[in-house]
Amino acid sequence: NAGVMQNPRHLVRRRGQEARLRCSPMKGHSHVYWYRQLPEEGLKFMVYLQKENIIDESGMPKERFSAEFPKEGPSILRIQQVVRGDSAAYFCASSLLNTEAFFGQGTRLTVV
Amino acid sequence: AQSVAQPEDQVNVAEGNPLTVKCTYSVSGNPYLFWYVQYPNRGLQFLLKYITGDNLVKGSYGFEAEFNKSQTSFHLKKPSALVSDSALYFCAVRDMGGATNKLIFGTGTLLAVQP
Numbered sequence: 001n002a003g004v005m006q007n008p009r010h011l012v013r014r015r016g017q018e019a020r021l022r023c024s025p026m027k028g029h030s031h032v033y034w035y036r037q038l039p040e041e042g043l044k045f046m047v048y049l050q051k052e053n054i055i056d057e058s059g060m061p062k063e064r065f066s067a068e069f070p071k072e073g074p075s076i077l078r079i080q081q082v083v084r085g086d087s088a089a090y091f092c093a094s095s096l097l098n099t100e101a102f103f104g105q106g107t108r109l110t111v112v
Numbered sequence: 113a114q115s116v117a118q119p120e121d122q123v124n125v126a127e128g129n130p131l132t133v134k135c136t137y138s139v140s141g142n143p144y145l146f147w148y149v150q151y152p153n154r155g156l157q158f159l160l161k162y163i164t165g166d167n168l169v170k171g172s173y174g175f176e177a178e179f180n181k182s183q184t185s186f187h188l189k190k191p192s193a194l195v196s197d198s199a200l201y202f203c204a205v206r207d208m209g210g211a212t213n214k215l216i217f218g219t220g221t222l223l224a225v226q227p
Contacts, residue, residue: 104155106154
C-alpha cells in the first residue's frame with residue numbers, strides 16, 4: 001500500500017513562471033491537505049480538499065495560488081507567477097474523515 | 113478559531129533521561145489531538161493520537177502523551193530518551209466543533225538528545 005506520493009521532489013522555477021505540485025493520496029483516502037513549511041518555521045495550513053470540493057482554503061493566499069482535487073487523478077497545488085518568497089517546502093497529506101493524516105515527502109520549490 | 117501552541121522552540125535532554133515536549137491547544141468543540149515527528153528533509157511521520165477514552169495514549173517508538181482537558185494540554189513524553197529521538201516534533205489538533213475540522217499544527221519543537 002503506497003503512501004502519499006508527491007512529485008516532483010525538487011522544483012526550480014524562475015520568477016514569473018508557474019509551479020505545479022502534485023499529490024497522490026494514500027489508497028482509499030478522500031481528504032487532502034496542503035501545508036507550507038519555511039526554514040525555521042512551522043507547518044502552515046494552506047488548504048483542505050475533498051474529492052472535487054474545497055473544504056477550507058483559509059490559509060491560502062488569495063492571489064496566484066489555487067488547488068484542486070479532481071474526481072480522477074492527483075491533487076494539484078498551482079502557484080502562478082512565482083516570486084522568491086514562494087520558495088519553501090510544500091507538503092501534502094491525506095486522511096480518511098477526521099482521522100490522522102499521512103504525509104508525503106514534500107516538494108521543495110526554489111524560485112530563482 | 114482553533115490553535116495549537118508549542119511553547120518551547122527547543123528541548124535539550126541527556127540520553128537515558130525522561131523527556132517531555134509540551135503542547136497546549138484551543139478549540140471550540142472536542143479536540144482530536146496528534147503528535148508527529150519530522151527528520152531532516154523528510155515528511156512528517158505520525159506518532160500517536162487522542163480521540164477519546166484513556167487520557168494516556170501510547171504510540172510509536174516508546175512515545176506516549178497525556179491528554180489533560182482542564183489544562184487543555186497534550187504533552188509528549190518518553191521515559192528514556194535516545195540520541196536517535198533527536199528531531200522536530202509537531203503537535204496538531206482537529207477542532208471537532210469547528211466549521212471544517214481542518215488539521216492545524218503547532219510551530220514545532222526541536223528535540224536534541226545529547227549522548
